[in-house]
Amino acid sequence: MPDLLNQEQRKVTLFSVILMGLTSVHHLYGAIAYHTSWRLHVLLFSIPVLVVTLLLHRAASRPWAFRLYWIITLLAAIILIGIFEGLYNHVLKNVLFFSGFPKSSMEKLYPQGAYEMPDSFFFEISGIMQGIIAIPLIIYFVRLTQAKVIKPKI
Template identity: 65%
Template sequence: MPDTSNSQQQKVTLFSILLMMLTSIHHVYGAIVYHTPWRLHLLFLSIPVIALTLVLDRLLTPTHNRPWIFRSYLVLTLLASIILIGVFEGLYNHVLKNILFAAGLPENAMGKLYPPGIYEMPDNLFFEITGVLQGGIAIVLIIYFIRLIRNTHYQH
């Protein structure tokens, strides 16, 4: 892989792992403070994604360019880190929820978008900050992911 793509790949790896680590902390904290141990299910996704991302990243070197490894790396990052965690968990579950809550969306409408028992309305600063940070990291990850794809595409 060319140097430019390698630099972008390192950033994608970094932000994917940061997102998964933050999400793990966020869910463990949420499980404790809201007495919802089911939130720990996220660890069954985040820990393997962190491990696989690191392994695939190490296998992708300029001297060992294997297209199937690169495609696996892209699919893993796109599905797990960007879509499941970044877009759904970070942007929808927290960024949008906090915006709608702060804007004063009626309680019944909030309840339809964020059903009680599954979602918590903003009442814990650490939980909400770590949730919103997931959305911020996701945006940065998406930018580097797009750059990685563009740089790789232009190199071939």
């Protein structure tokens, strides 16, 4: 069981780190391409989460460190970046946009100024990749949680 736990944790860490690194590049590019320096605030979030994830991964044999690792992964990587930023802000936006969803409805879901309608391949594909990377991250996170919670019977 410890081997399975370590294997799943390595995968969670890998996908979380990739997600945070991609998020950093995506927002840096968006700030430059759209002249929206306010997008850089995400780097104040993504880079520390990346570093803390790596540090807590190494210390996860301690119960407090694992709990903190688990919470940060769930809240920061999965919910805020993977689901909200990747799946909602980019995957859903692109599906709706390219399926001909009414412009007035798009503007309600994705207000101008905070969101850009698809016009930059790199920006959109890097945003979509955040949602795609979130999927295996969620799968491995669930497996890690199950491996940690479900103890083998002796």
